Amino acid sequence: MNKVIKDLLSRKSFIFSIIIIGFFSILAVAAPALTTYSNPYLPSQQYVAAPYAVPSWATIFPQYKELPPDVSFTFTKYVSSDSSYVTAVNASYIKVVVPPGQTVNVSFPFKWNWSHPYDVVVSFKLLTPSTTSFVVNLYFNGLYAMELCPVPFPVEPAVSISPGKVNSVVFDSKYISPANSPFASELPLSEQPLAAYEFPSYALPKPGTYNVTVSFENTGSSKEVFVMSLPSYSSLGYVYGKLGTDDNGASVFAEFVYGARFDLYLSLLASALIIGIGLFIGLLAGYVGGFTDLSLNALTDFFLLIPGLPLLVVLISIFDVTGTIVNVNKPILILLIISLLSWPGTAKIIRGQTLSLKGRTFVEAAKALGEGNLRILFRHILPNLMGILFAQLAYDVPGVILAESGLDFLGLGITGFPTWGNMLGFATYNVSFINGFAWWWVLPPGIGIVLLSTAFYFFGSAMLDVLSPYKLRGE
Amino acid sequence: MIETQNLKVYFKSRDVVVKAVDGVNIKIKEKEIVGLVGESGSGKTTLGRTILNLQRPTAGKVLWNGKDVSKLKGKEEKEFRRQNQIIFQNPYEAVDIRMKVYDIIAEGIRVHKLAKNEKEEREMVMNALREVGLTPEEEYANSLPNQLSGGQLQRVAIARALVLDPSFIVADEPVSMLDMSIRAGILDIFQKLKEEKGKSVLMITHDISTIGYIASNIYVMYQGKVIESGPTDEVLDHPLHPYTKALISAVPLPDPSGRSTLFSTEVREEVEPYNGKGCRYYPRCPFAMNVCKEKEPELTGESNDHYVACFLY
Ligand SMILES: Nc1ncnc2c1ncn2[C@@H]1O[C@H](COP(=O)(O)OP(=O)(O)OP(=O)(O)O)[C@@H](O)[C@H]1O
Ligand code: SF4
Ligand SMILES: [Mg+2]
Numbered sequence: 001m002n003k004v005i006k007d008l009l010s011r012k013s014f015i016f017s018i019i020i021i022g023f024f025s026i027l028a029v030a031a032p033a034l035t036t037y038s039n040p041y042l043p044s045q046q047y048v049a050a051p052y053a054v055p056s057w058a059t060i061f062p063q064y065k066e067l068p069p070d071v072s073f074t075f076t077k078y079v080s081s082d083s084s085y086v087t088a089v090n091a092s093y094i095k096v097v098v099p100p101g102q103t104v105n106v107s108f109p110f111k112w113n114w115s116h117p118y119d120v121v122v123s124f125k126l127l128t129p130s131t132t133s134f135v136v137n138l139y140f141n142g143l144y145a146m147e148l149c150p151v152p153f154p155v156e157p158a159v160s161i162s163p164g165k166v167n168s169v170v171f172d173s174k175y176i177s178p179a180n181s182p183f184a185s186e187l188p189l190s191e192q193p194l195a196a197y198e199f200p201s202y203a204l205p206k207p208g209t210y211n212v213t214v215s216f217e218n219t220g221s222s223k224e225v226f227v228m229s230l231p232s233y234s235s236l237g238y239v240y241g242k243l244g245t246d247d248n249g250a251s252v253f254a255e256f257v258y259g260a261r262f263d264l265y266l267s268l269l270a271s272a273l274i275i276g277i278g279l280f281i282g283l284l285a286g287y288v289g290g291f292t293d294l295s296l297n298a299l300t301d302f303f304l305l306i307p308g309l310p311l312l313v314v315l316i317s318i319f320d321v322t323g324t325i326v327n328v329n330k331p332i333l334i335l336l337i338i339s340l341l342s343w344p345g346t347a348k349i350i351r352g353q354t355l356s357l358k359g360r361t362f363v364e365a366a367k368a369l370g371e372g373n374l375r376i377l378f379r380h381i382l383p384n385l386m387g388i389l390f391a392q393l394a395y396d397v398p399g400v401i402l403a404e405s406g407l408d409f410l411g412l413g414i415t416g417f418p419t420w421g422n423m424l425g426f427a428t429y430n431v432s433f434i435n436g437f438a439w440w441w442v443l444p445p446g447i448g449i450v451l452l453s454t455a456f457y458f459f460g461s462a463m464l465d466v467l468s469p470y471k472l473r474g475e
Numbered sequence: 476m477i478e479t480q481n482l483k484v485y486f487k488s489r490d491v492v493v494k495a496v497d498g499v500n501i502k503i504k505e506k507e508i509v510g511l512v513g514e515s516g517s518g519k520t521t522l523g524r525t526i527l528n529l530q531r532p533t534a535g536k537v538l539w540n541g542k543d544v545s546k547l548k549g550k551e552e553k554e555f556r557r558q559n560q561i562i563f564q565n566p567y568e569a570v571d572i573r574m575k576v577y578d579i580i581a582e583g584i585r586v587h588k589l590a591k592n593e594k595e596e597r598e599m600v601m602n603a604l605r606e607v608g609l610t611p612e613e614e615y616a617n618s619l620p621n622q623l624s625g626g627q628l629q630r631v632a633i634a635r636a637l638v639l640d641p642s643f644i645v646a647d648e649p650v651s652m653l654d655m656s657i658r659a660g661i662l663d664i665f666q667k668l669k670e671e672k673g674k675s676v677l678m679i680t681h682d683i684s685t686i687g688y689i690a691s692n693i694y695v696m697y698q699g700k701v702i703e704s705g706p707t708d709e710v711l712d713h714p715l716h717p718y719t720k721a722l723i724s725a726v727p728l729p730d731p732s733g734r735s736t737l738f739s740t741e742v743r744e745e746v747e748p749y750n751g752k753g754c755r756y757y758p759r760c761p762f763a764m765n766v767c768k769e770k771e772p773e774l775t776g777e778s779n780d781h782y783v784a785c786f787l788y
Binding site: 380 | 524527529552553556557560561563565568569570571572573582583586587632635639
């Protein structure tokens with residue numbers, strides 16, 4: 001055994017394959033620990049950053065240098081027009097007293113170091129007076145972002161706020177429209193539909209110091225008292241994580257890792273199934289020979305002649321259209337179909353090897369010693385097939401990954417959770433001249449498929465060489 | 476004990492039929508070493524394999540204590556396997572090179588359940604190794620085939636057969652693949668087997684000189700047929716068939732590779748191909764007559780058990 005391992009370790013290609021396979025296996029196994037997003041295709045796990053956010057490390061390139069990351073913080077500093085009216089209640093609340101007919105502004109300054117973000121969200125709690133004679137406005141520097149009125153049906157673009165209660169005020173630039181934001185309604189008509197998209201670039205166009213200002217206006221004849229929490233700010237950036245985001249702002253790293261997990265899992269399972277069927281048929285045909293061999297060979301040839309991928313496409317489509325797929329788990333269906341279409345090659349190779357082993361003198365010697373067929377099979381034929389089996393297992397893995405990825409790429413396979421195939425598919429489908437080539441989205445699954453396939457191929461070849469004593473002797 | 480009756484083994488490869496064994500009758504009695512001599516391709520191995528029921532005969536049968544070996548079943552077949560063993564020409568091909576020497580030898584013990592426990596099995600294996608001169612036996616038991624020389628491996632193959640305590644052994648050119656220097660040692664093992672244990676051996680060889688010392692009877696094969704047979708001394712001292720004569724006269728030649736100079740003295744150049752009906756030797760026979768081209772000579776008794784197939788007699 002030691003010799004086998006030594007032999008293996010002396011091969012560069014084997015070391016390479018072990019490193020690659022090991023790397024992806026660790027990714028696959030550790031996936032839940034590596035990312036909190038177990039299925040980034042679920043809407044609830046999307047928009048962790050702006051769509052098409054680039055990986056964090058990509059900011060070393062000049063064209064991505066200015067892009068903001070996800071930012072979120074709670075303001076701690078405030079400035080007011082007249083400090084006698086504004087006092088701190090505690091660390092996170094302030095009290096604002098507004099004399100009749102006057103307006104008090106409270107500004108929250110902050111430093112912004114990047115170009116504009118994807119969105120802007122400002123939220124705070126506000127305890128309002130129990131009258132209706134006040135208006136609260138929210139400004140972003142000079143931009144009139146929000147108007148809050150205590151009347152039940154305020155005139156648009158004002159939004160209503162309950163008097164005498166704690167209100168949760170949220171300004172989210174993603175949802176602004178001429179109906180809820182003066183900023184939007186003041187835009188020229190043609191630009192109004194794009195208000196949500198344009199607000200961040202108006203509000204935070206470039207690095208600098210900005211202010212969020214809450215303005216309290218007392219229209220009544222007695223003083224009013226407001227209590228508000230220090231607001232929180234958050235915005236999604238155009239830079240995210242290890243591998244950026246896809247078109248839905250979902251983590252590409254999470255997709256990649258879970259894709260690796262599924263691809264490895266499926267391909268190993270399918271390969272095991274393929275080897276199982278191939279070994280059974282090949283061994284039977286090769287060892288028993290005669291009519292058994294003839295009929296099994298015919299069966300193998302039949303399956304071999306079926307054009308694999310096209311049939312796969314047709315079968316999946318049929319199952320899909322007829323709704324059979326609703327009752328069956330789709331990954332399992334794909335696993336079964338791929339396995340059923342892929343075993344013939346393996347069966348043929350095993351048959352050939354069995355045939356050649358069967359004709360060897362040492363098998364005849366075993367027979368001469370009085371060994372029965374089963375003993376010969378399990379003690380002499382099967383152990384000598386080990387190399388081939390490992391090699392086949394390793395050669396089948398890339399085949400399965402490619403077939404499955406092909407299906408997913410075409411949108412016929414799995415779409416509900418990430419696989420390398422559907423990552424590539426979605427990435428290709430969403431290529432447009434706006435986002436250009438989302439390399440951080442396309443390359444990882446592409447490189448993953450190529451690397452893993454190559455690694456498995458090398459792994460198989462090394463195993464074949466080392467575990468097949470009769471091949472090594474060049475007979 | 477073992478005898479063949481008009482045994483024929485034909486191999487068909489596409490259109491060509493190779494008559495590897497073509498109507499052979501031989502007999503091996505208890506405690507007897509029988510020599511089977513012939514040039515390469517004359518069908519010696521095929522005959523040996525057929526005798527041990529490793530090859531199905533095309534016609535004729537092999538009788539073991541009067542029973543047709545191809546019809547043996549169950550217990551009887553197992554017993555036949557245990558009592559009749561074969562040692563192959565090429566030791567490297569005859570063992571599963573993945574297995575340790577110990578396991579190679581213990582294989583037969585396990586199949587036939589000859590040992591009551593592991594200790595007894597170990598003892599049997601070690602005895603067998605000692606018997607064939609592989610000492611220190613512990614060391615050899617733990618080695619792998621590719622760590623051994625051809626001669627050592629052939630001894631392992633012999634030990635594997637001996638551990639079953641067979642009564643009959645086919646030794647298919649057990650030394651032909653080995654160096655001259657170690658041949659004598661291997662042949663000694665067989666000599667002892669006969670003398671001390673009273674085993675029967677069918678000793679296959681293409682080198683008639685080695686057979687003289689140990690075989691009591693000898694069969695000379697040429698292209699699938701026995702063309703001369705008889706007690707060894709008789710055949711060696713008074714060879715009748717021109718082919719046998721050629722074999723014997725070739726012996727003193729010191730060339731160790733043997734075959735190329737085998738027919739140096741009394742063979743003529745092969746001038747015409749065999750026509751399919753005459754004596755198979757006539758294309759090379761210096762005494763060929765007209766009749767030899769027309770029909771095949773039968774094996775006929777000449778004097779006390781000395782048989783020959785040639786029209787000269
Ligand atoms: N399994 C087989 N299939 C087809 N032809 C065979 C087979 N075994 C042997 N032959 C042929 O039968 C003939 C006799 O072969 P065999 O091995 O018995 O000769 P041999 O006397 O043992 O020769 P050698 O001294 O080289 O071992 C040869 O022509 C060989 O090619
Ligand atoms: S039968 Fe004729 S050809 Fe054949 S060996 Fe005798 S003499 Fe020679
Ligand atoms: Mg031979």
